[in-house]
Amino acid sequence: MGTRVKERKIAGISWNVFLLGLVSFLNDMSSEMIAPIVPTYLTDVLHIGKALSGSIMGLIESLSSLFKVLFGYISDKFRRRKVFVALGYTLSAASKGGLAFINNWWEFVGLRILDRVxxxxxxxxRDALIAESSEEGRTGKSFGFHRMMDTLGAVAGPLVSIALLVLLSNLPVVKAYRAIFLLSALPGLVGVFLVLLFVKDKGREVKKVIKGISTLRSKELQLFLLVVAIGALGRYSYAFTLWKAEELGLSVVQGLSFYALFNLIYAFSSYPLGIYSDKIGKRKLITLGFGIAALASLTFAFAKDIITLGLAFILYGVYIAIEDTIPRAYMADLAKEFEKGTVIGAYHTVFGILVFPASVISGLLWQKYSLEYAFIYATIMNMTALVLMIITDRRTFISS
Incomplete structure (x- = not known):
């Protein structure tokens, strides 16, 4: 194993991890200021059909994954992470502000592609830098803190969006949306300056080790990525949850409130779940996550009132907290020091590529049948992933 240089901490979290968490808070606040209004913008302002809307949302989510393993590999080779982190956040901030000036769906897609790039x-x-800035055996804690900060930004974003919608209520809807798009770029740009001025690269501090056989060739990792692929086919865009709220007769502001609830659960679950995963084992928690995902999807499918819908959003928040936190830490633990960016990037790429067909299938099921069928499909895929996790590791629930 490589040696890591000690650095000052804040509440038991390394300075680098704390800063990266703060940057993610700002960036996600920026993203979530616009995320809740995007589904309505697509269908009501740009007048895009249901199947195409679902496909666009899936394509946007999936495209970024094509670059993750590539830039993870490049950052491993150069032992430099910071420059890629700063560049990525800059492109995302610019793309959000640019949405204020679009008039067609293909312009929307172009800017959202830039954001995902x-x-x-x-x-x-960034994830490799978090791993390199973490104490041995505490990757779950670091990734949990980062996810918590990231998602607190996602809580703040919709609340800011709600406030802006109220303040701009006397404007035409299109103008109000454009103003929110423009303002959303500001927090992201602040985050870019924090990365450039205060975050420190750690790659050069990691002691060079004999490379040997890549972790990507291990059976454990390959089987896990197979399960990840199956689970990803059951991952639907957040837009489907808001469309469900709309289907039940909720207003845009009410839908945003439920979305804020989801992000609040997500935020405050991530950190303790990350710490817990360091103690009990990450595979156990990942397996449980697939079960919660199936239950959340089933609840969305048959929700007929606000209370059941609220329960669905709560379950969805816990599920995403596990899925977006623990697998990253698990991959960081499996990876050797010389290839953390590549291995973590491989996970993101496999997961992200399958998100696109998942949303296409969900969109088609919605258009041909109903949203209920889209959520039932997600339930089936997540249950399949849960069973495969147990089959590939029978010790999941009986070993410590």
Whole structure:
């Protein structure tokens, strides 16, 4: 194993991890200021059909994954993470502000692709930097803190969006949306300056080790990535949850409130779940996550009132907290020091590529049948992933 240089901490979290968490808070606040209004913008302002809307949302989510393993690999080779993190956040901030000036769906897609390219550039190098800035055996804690901060930004974003919608209520809807798009770029740009001025690269501090056989060739990792692929086919865009709220007769502001609830659960679950995963084992928690995902999807499918819908959003928040936190830490633990960016990037790429067909299938099921069928499909895929996790590791629930 490589040696890591000690650095000052804040509440038991390394300075680098704390700063990267703060940057993610600002970036996600920026993203979530616009995320809740995007589904309505697509269908009501740009007048895009249901199947195409679902496909666009899936394509946007999936595109960033094509770049994650590539830039993870490049950052491993150069032992530099910071430059890719800063570039990625810059592209994302610029793309959000640019949405204020579009008039057609293909312009929307172009700018959202730019945003996802930015995410693809920064994600694996950033996650590798978090791993390199973490104490041995505490990766779950670090990734949990980062996810918590990231998602607190996602809580703040919709609340800011709600406030802006109220303040701009006397404006035409299109103008109000454009103003929110423009303002959303500001927090992201502040985050870029924090990366450039205060975050420190750690790659050069990691002691060079004999490379040997790549972790990517291990059976454990390959089987896990197979399960990840199956689970990803059951991952639907957040837009489907908001469309469900709309289907039940909720207003845009009410839908945003439920979305804020989801992010609040997500935020405050991530950190303790990350710490817990360091103690009980990450595979156990990942397996449980697939079960919660199936239950959340089933609840969304048959929700007929606000209370059941609220329960669905709560379960969805816990599920995403596990899925977006623990697998990253698990991959960081499996990876050797010389290839953390590549291995973490491989996970993101496999997961992200399968998100696109998942959303296409969900969109088609919605259009041909109903949203209920889209959520039932997600339930089936997550249950399949849960069973495969147990089959590939029978010790999941009986070993410590």
């Amino acid at each position: 930015g995410k693809g550039i920064r994600t694996a190098p």
